Amino acid sequence: MAALRNTLNDPDTSPHVRLFLLKVILNCETEFRPYASFWLPVLLFNTTKVCLRNGITYFLCDMVSHLEKELDFVYSITTFLCRLSENVYIA
Secondary structure, three states: OHHHHHHHHOOOOOHHHHHHHHHHHHHOHHHHHHHHHHHHHHHHHHHHHHHHHHOOOHHHHHHHHHHHHHHHHHHHHHHHHHHHHHHHHHO
């Protein structure tokens, strides 16, 4: 996964390669879910860099939907950990 992330972060990577890798991430959503907080900045950057250049397409809609799910997942885990830590400090 580090190699995929490095490829997406590399400024010399072709837009076609970026688009392909984003599609792989969309198709393997369950495998990437545990690493959502690690991948969100990369996905947001590449979505704006690659997808928005072509206007609103089906792929952009899919990416926005995916990002929304990932943000909800990360938020729920963060909220759970914050509440857990509050309970630990109170006890």
